[in-house]
Amino acid sequence: MTILIRAAGGRSILHRFGASIANNAKPSHRFYYSNAASSAHVAVPPPVVPTSHDPPLPSYLLAAPTTEITRFPSGLRVASESMPGSNTATVGVWIDAGSRYETSRNNGAAHFLEHMAFKGTSRRTQHRLEVEIEDMGGHLNAYTSREQTVYFARVFGSDVHRAMDILADILLNSRLDPMSVSRERDVILREMKEVNRHEEELVLDHLHATAFDGSGLGRTILGPESNILSLSRDDLRMYIDTHYLAPSMVIAGAGGIDHVELCELADKYFGGLRTELDEEQRRSDAVCLDEGKFVGGDVRIHFESDALAHVALAYEGSSWTSEYAYPLMLLQTLIGNYDRAAGKNVSSRLCLDVADGELANSISTFNTCYKDTGLFGLYAVIEREKVGDLMACVTHNLARMADDVTEEDVERAKIALKATMLMGLDGNTNVCEDIGRQLLTYGRRLTPAEIFLRIEELSADDVRAAAHCVFHDKDHAMAAVGGIEGLPSYEWIRNNSY
Template sequence: MLKRITLDNGVRIICEKIPYVRSVSVGVWVGTGSRNETIEINGVSHFIEHMLFKGTNKRSAKEIAESIDSIGGQINAFTGKECTCYYTKTLDTHIDIALDLLTDMFFNSTFSKKDIDVERKVVIEEIGMYEDSPEDLVHDYLPETVWDGDALGMPILGTHDCLHKINRDTIIDYISGHYLPSNTVIAVAGNYDENSLVESIKRNFGSWHTDKTLENQFGKVSFKASKKIKEKDTEQMHICLGFEGIEHGNDDLYPLLAVNNVFGGGMSSRLFQKIREEMGLVYSIYSYPSSYKNAGLYTIYAGMNPRHQDTFLRLVMNDIRILEKYGISEDELAKSKEQLKGSYILGLESTSSRMNSLGKSELMLGIINSPEEVLNKIDAVNNEKVNEVIKRVFQIEKISLAAVGNIKSDIDLGKYI
């Protein structure tokens, strides 16, 4: 049973009772991420996420951790380009503890200078770890390349220079302008007492008031067919090829997901079977769509020995041309749709996955599709829609590239296109 409530102050509550489980997942979602930042304070959203775990007026960082560890629960958070989420997963009998802890962190974090200085070092180490992982780094370089000059292309973690500029005033100012009741969703999935849950959320979040408003109406972002290459002393080189994708909330995402399963989305896909299994040119190869408000990206990734670069690019471009010309077969489409439905239904069995789906949908779109509606959208995918999406997305003359690794010369995509 799905229930949606909007408090008088604008905070939205979206909860789904699943009576046959013993767990409950609670998420506090805020509609702010790296896309809301300026270049001067890039990384502040992610930094604030870290800081909420550093201590409140009544709990130290250790006590926050102990509060959830002592009941065998989980607490974590993540920051994306357009949202930040703080969440717990506990036994249903401990939901009040989880709510109290999340509320305390959300409203009463102290942001002491000492903690800010310590956590700045932690995030700089996180950036360093990321830069030492070229297979992760290349996925950040592609958005920077295709959306150069727009906040959507900025890294979520920020940069060293930006982090050194962030202080307590920066944090307080950013929170006061972005952590707003109208920009917050409380998502709950699992087993709980409905009346008790709603009253508890009202008690914790109902008195939160501010005169500020925030409109996350991001405009259309221009996609740039470009490339970014970083030479790094590694055994493998890592390549991401990118096409302009489909924006969040557009039903064309369903045929694109169906195409992705066939083209590069799994171990049975065309790219995996040909380039890894038959040719043995790569260890890892896959593709995936990413969607945002008024923007989307379709990514093809592979990691390989640099000497296989030429063969890899020729094979991928050839497979893209085959996809453009012939599309996918009825049998491939049928199998892909079953794969999508199976993956979706299995995901519903996890309270944390369900909470994530509810929170993100409510925050980003303001609507929640029921499982039946989602399955109907998948069933409605046909070859006509698939061919339209292939024509829209796989425009080979608008392809972009990001590469990291032992690359001694420029990569000219023109000769492969």
């Protein structure tokens, strides 16, 4: 196995290992090295108001339910969307904190807390918590991302009050029993091994580490093994005390739910949230959000016995509030996705070229937005002997994006993008997720009608400008694992992408 770490504009560092590693083996440690660049942040524009020149909106958008939002004096926000006729509801707590908000010392704390939340509180044992949820026919879940932590419950509308009681209990009254903390270390380590068996998860973690080396976005969500083994109850409690504050939290609900009732429940169960940190906590580096600097570079992990290569190639994308956010959504749709088993994607020139040459098993385009930066790129699974041909095809297609996108291409992409967005809002859980995320991201909810208007305003010039901004003469980040001996050099890829 060979690991090559390459910095954008910097030197290479080569690590050689024995070639006798099993086909599916993965390294137990990771190496990263890269340089620095910058990113831009643009404030979200004000709400779009339709004019007589705009195309008429479909009646199902105009008749869509509205999102009711209430801000408490503490800074806590409550937002909900009632769906007439729905007997079920989803309610949850969205917290503006994830692995990005951690330090190198406590990286993994947010995810560790996600595990500990279900291990019992000062009012409920783990068994009682499980029985209570089961007796409601409900579902309780949580997840941690790089910028957000989320706890939510799906229940009957008549049980929303019980769900809110449970959510508040596991968030604010978790016992964090030292014995339970110790037992959970092994569970998280097993989860880490399972994640590392999935090449896509592994590659995208490597991609973030090399793209944002030196900043919080480069850290993994699970944290390093050393932290999992050393994080203490006090570390977890400190993370709660410094990040679970009223202004950083949104309570969202959707489905068979009443907004006034949800506000009353929020006041009852979350009314005692702290509103700010004390002076000592404000001085602590544990609460600092560092700038997400895209630095470029790549990491290559070569397994000589692997028949496939897994490659993620990315450029600095846009923040949620960037002027390029919506043009890049269209660009992502234009580049498209390809799976050999599903046949050709006739709307994407790249995917047509890949299919005609049988250059890859699959390609997926991703457009990941964060507060102040983003990643725009492709993830590909390739037979090792076709890696070079696939990269030549990808760079050629990316280079022509800044010039060859037509108005017809953009109109087709608009239809596909709007359909994808509407399908993503099917069900009260998806709507609740959208409400919570948008309030943390934008400070308000952009309705589907407003989003459609923003999409309709875009032209081919806007998409070409976004492509030029992302690809033209820009450093990239790349992570590659497997049979990658045919992968071109960093300089070759950079020089052929524009």
